[in-house]
Amino acid sequence: MLKLTNICRSYGAQQVLSGLSLTVNPGQRVAIMGPSGAGKTTLLRIALGLETPEQGTVENRFGKTAAVFQEPRLLPWRTALENVNLVLGDTLKTMEKARQVLAQMGLSEAAGKYPRELSGGMQQRVAIARAMAVEPELLVLDEPFKAMDEALRTSVIACVAKTGAAILLVTHEAWEAEQLNCEIIRI
Amino acid sequence: MISSRAVKNLLATLFWVAAWYLLAVSMGNPLMLPTPVQVLRRLWQLACTGQFWRITAVSIGRILLGAVSAMVLGALLAVLTTSSPFLDALIAPVMTAVQATPVASITILVLIWLSRDFVPVLICGMMVLPVVWSNVCAGIHAADPQLLEMARVYHLPPLTIARRIYIPTVLPYFRAACTGALGLGWKAGIAAEVLTVPGKSIGRMISESKLYLLTEDLFAWTLAVVLLSLGLQKIILKLLAGRKSHA
Numbered sequence: 001m002l003k004l005t006n007i008c009r010s011y012g013a014q015q016v017l018s019g020l021s022l023t024v025n026p027g028q029r030v031a032i033m034g035p036s037g038a039g040k041t042t043l044l045r046i047a048l049g050l051e052t053p054e055q056g057t058v059e060n061r062f063g064k065t066a067a068v069f070q071e072p073r074l075l076p077w078r079t080a081l082e083n084v085n086l087v088l089g090d091t092l093k094t095m096e097k098a099r100q101v102l103a104q105m106g107l108s109e110a111a112g113k114y115p116r117e118l119s120g121g122m123q124q125r126v127a128i129a130r131a132m133a134v135e136p137e138l139l140v141l142d143e144p145f146k147a148m149d150e151a152l153r154t155s156v157i158a159c160v161a162k163t164g165a166a167i168l169l170v171t172h173e174a175w176e177a178e179q180l181n182c183e184i185i186r187i
Numbered sequence: 188m189i190s191s192r193a194v195k196n197l198l199a200t201l202f203w204v205a206a207w208y209l210l211a212v213s214m215g216n217p218l219m220l221p222t223p224v225q226v227l228r229r230l231w232q233l234a235c236t237g238q239f240w241r242i243t244a245v246s247i248g249r250i251l252l253g254a255v256s257a258m259v260l261g262a263l264l265a266v267l268t269t270s271s272p273f274l275d276a277l278i279a280p281v282m283t284a285v286q287a288t289p290v291a292s293i294t295i296l297v298l299i300w301l302s303r304d305f306v307p308v309l310i311c312g313m314m315v316l317p318v319v320w321s322n323v324c325a326g327i328h329a330a331d332p333q334l335l336e337m338a339r340v341y342h343l344p345p346l347t348i349a350r351r352i353y354i355p356t357v358l359p360y361f362r363a364a365c366t367g368a369l370g371l372g373w374k375a376g377i378a379a380e381v382l383t384v385p386g387k388s389i390g391r392m393i394s395e396s397k398l399y400l401l402t403e404d405l406f407a408w409t410l411a412v413v414l415l416s417l418g419l420q421k422i423i424l425k426l427l428a429g430r431k432s433h434a
Contacts, residue, residue, distance in 0.1 A: 065340065086347070086351060
């Protein structure tokens with residue numbers, strides 16, 4: 001379970017989050033929606049432990065947590081396959097599993113390519129494959145589909161929807177939240 | 188195919204060698220300034236003796252020992268100082284002091300404490316150490332914070348973070364430091380040999396050439412130092428190029 005209680009966060013004089021509380025239970029899917037600058041990404045970063053709230057508490061009892069950020073955040077000097085394998089232990093034994101997850105994302109032929117050889121959408125799919133590969137209990141997604149065209153977006157969302165993980169999604173698109181059967185929270 | 192840059196370099200070199208030749212001929216005194224031909228002939232004569240290669244090997248050995256030790260120590264210190272502000276505050280002024288102190292002062296001071304054979308090793312190391320340390324520190328600071336956050340979210344082990352994020356980021360900085368610092372260390376090491384005149388050394392030969400007014404020898408050994416410096420830099424560049432990242 002992920003429990004955020006009474007979270008407050010500001011940047012300088014600008015209050016971004018003010019007393020926000022949120023709970024995500026195992027298997028539950030929650031989408032955070034709101035205008036730009038409303039603090040959606042800040043909320044995810046706090047949930048992931050990358051930022052500390054000025055007030056409030058964060059309790060993450062999920063075992064494995066994976067995240068897909070707005071940027072792919074792939075190692076430029078490793079291939080797509082090696083990037084996925086990195087989170088699986090970075091060993092030869094885990095290479096096959098990494099290959100399978102890439103195949104599920106339709107990226108078999110891109111496995112040996114470096115990120116600079118892939119389009120923005122393909123890089124983002126590698127990042128999603130990396131997150132799926134760890135079989136997370138909590139999957140945190142920060143507008144992960146925005147670099148993809150509509151057809152591709154639909155197929156990737158369908159792929160992500162199969163996971164049994166709890167999902168905390170930030171998006172501007174209500175239909176993405178619907179496709180993932182998310183409960184929508186507006187901030 | 189020869190590049191236009193190589194042609195330009197060759198023409199510039201020929202121009203300066205011709206200028207040297209004309210100046211030496213106009214002076215007409217080989218004790219003051221020998222011609223390039225006289226220097227090359229003397230270098231060839233020296234190179235045909237076993238003694239030349241033994242002396243050269245010992246000097247190269249000393250300088251490489253100092254340079255490689257400093258490269259390893261500089262990299263290790265950079266890891267320590269970037270992970271501890273206290274150590275950074277402690278070490279940074281020492282590095283600044285080492286960089287600012289003249290080679291001659293350090294050499295004479297170190298000569299009081301150490302064997303003359305070891306002084307050039309230490310002096311070379313002291314020239315290389317701050318350059319490698321500061322460059323590796325810059326490389327570590329340049330690691331992409333977004334990749335480090337990703338590593339944190341996925342709980343990557345510290346060793347994996349070092350191998351997969353830090354080392355590929357730092358490598359270009361380390362490579363630049365090594366190539367630059369080696370030339371510096373080589374020159375400082377030879378200068379230290381000239382000042383301390385250890386048993387077998389290029390520095391001793393340069394010092395003796397000056398003492399006995401063997402100007403051709405002085406020029407020939409100096410030319411050997413320049414050629415060896417260029418050769419060593421090329422070898423180091425080749426060795427490090429083999430470890431180039433795909434970034």
